[in-house]
Amino acid sequence: MVETSDKWIVERTGIRQRHIVDKGVAASHLAVEAANRALKERGIPGRDLEAIFVATVTPDMMFPATACLVQDRIGARGAWGYDVSAACSGFVYALQTGTKFVESGAHKRVMVIGSDVMSSIIDYTDRATCVIFGDGAGAVVIEPATDENGFIDFLHEVDGSGGCSLNMPGGGSLNPATHETVDKKMHFVHQDGQAVFKYAVRKMAEASETLLRRNGFTPKDVALFVPHQANKRIISSSADRLGLREDQIIVNIDEYGNTTAGTIPLALESARQQGRLKKGDLLLLAAVGAGFTVGATLLRWAC
Ligand SMILES: CC(C)(COP(=O)(O)OP(=O)(O)OC[C@H]1O[C@@H](n2cnc3c(N)ncnc32)[C@H](O)[C@@H]1OP(=O)(O)O)[C@@H](O)C(=O)NCCC(=O)NCCS
Numbered sequence: 001m002v003e004t005s006d007k008w009i010v011e012r013t014g015i016r017q018r019h020i021v022d023k024g025v026a027a028s029h030l031a032v033e034a035a036n037r038a039l040k041e042r043g044i045p046g047r048d049l050e051a052i053f054v055a056t057v058t059p060d061m062m063f064p065a066t067a068c069l070v071q072d073r074i075g076a077r078g079a080w081g082y083d084v085s086a087a088c089s090g091f092v093y094a095l096q097t098g099t100k101f102v103e104s105g106a107h108k109r110v111m112v113i114g115s116d117v118m119s120s121i122i123d124y125t126d127r128a129t130c131v132i133f134g135d136g137a138g139a140v141v142i143e144p145a146t147d148e149n150g151f152i153d154f155l156h157e158v159d160g161s162g163g164c165s166l167n168m169p170g171g172g173s174l175n176p177a178t179h180e181t182v183d184k185k186m187h188f189v190h191q192d193g194q195a196v197f198k199y200a201v202r203k204m205a206e207a208s209e210t211l212l213r214r215n216g217f218t219p220k221d222v223a224l225f226v227p228h229q230a231n232k233r234i235i236s237s238s239a240d241r242l243g244l245r246e247d248q249i250i251v252n253i254d255e256y257g258n259t260t261a262g263t264i265p266l267a268l269e270s271a272r273q274q275g276r277l278k279k280g281d282l283l284l285l286a287a288v289g290a291g292f293t294v295g296a297t298l299l300r301w302a303c
Pocket residue numbers: 003004005008009012013088127128129131132166191192193194196197200230231234258288289290
């Protein structure tokens with residue numbers, strides 16, 4: 001489709017394979033699959049959930065929210081919810097939303113899902129974006145802590161001046177869908193790769209360092225760094241700046257590519273499958289995405 005090579009993609013991004021949905025499969029379908037697996041793992045039915053937050057930039061449609069579609073299909077009759085739009089930082093933002101409802105005592109069981117079907121908004125004739133993104137979803141259940149483990153702190157930042165570096169200009173109220181917007185490929189991801197790259201490396205490290213420092217930790221204390229999987233070089237450069245060893249970092253971009261809101265829960269699941277998540281482990285999650293949005297979360301794994 002474009003002039004590229006496996007060598008270029010692996011060297012410049014670290015991606016070896018990606019997953020693309022079949023026609024007719026949307027973000028809600030992946031979200032439901034992830035939600036059901038999380039419920040099964042936790043051994044609870046959907047009706048036990050009190051709220052559902054879905055991070056996505058590729059909702060099935062503008063409205064209703066993907067969270068509503070998921071609520072219906074997983075039988076979460078008593079749950080309310082909504083979607084969170086923060087691109088690659090979406091999952092960590094939704095995670096904090098869910099955490100705060102549990103911490104405040106308002107809810108006892110909240111589900112947070114990151115789900116994106118990036119293939120629905122990618123121009124497969126643009127080699128700068130089409131080799132990076134994939135489709136994927138992951139989900140977690142948040143409950144009140146029963147011991148000293150759990151969420152510790154978070155740091156979120158937005159720099160709206162970076163909005164022009166990564167966006168999808170068509171389909172919203174500014175440029176509603178017309179033949180012209182479609183002809184101009186405005187319903188696809190537009191990206192200044194180098195600007196995003198530089199910002200991501202700097203801010204992932206900065207946010208992580210500040211968050212650790214203000215909680216009395218150093219990078220050496222981190223059992224597992226779970227970064228948004230945008231580019232292996234972004235992960236490595238951020239980790240180098242923080243002085244993290246390779247065994248402290250989870251990388252699975254080679255298997256999934258950049259699934260936007262899906263990357264962090266997918267990385268958590270990879271870590272779990274590899275036996276790298278133990279009760280009491282200090283975890284540092286970090287993401288940078290379109291907006292620009294920046295998010296970092298510090299927690300002790302509780303199960
Ligand atoms: C997109 C990205 C992989 C491009 O890598 P890069 O090293 O910055 O590449 P550049 O844009 O500098 O391009 C270098 C060369 O490779 C070429 N190139 C770009 N994409 C290519 C591809 N898929 N295959 C082959 N060559 C490609 C460019 O045309 C350029 O060629 P030139 O030197 O002859 O002009 C990288 O910038 C990136 O990962 N950015 C962050 C993206 C991101 O994380 N987005 C999600 C939001 S978190």
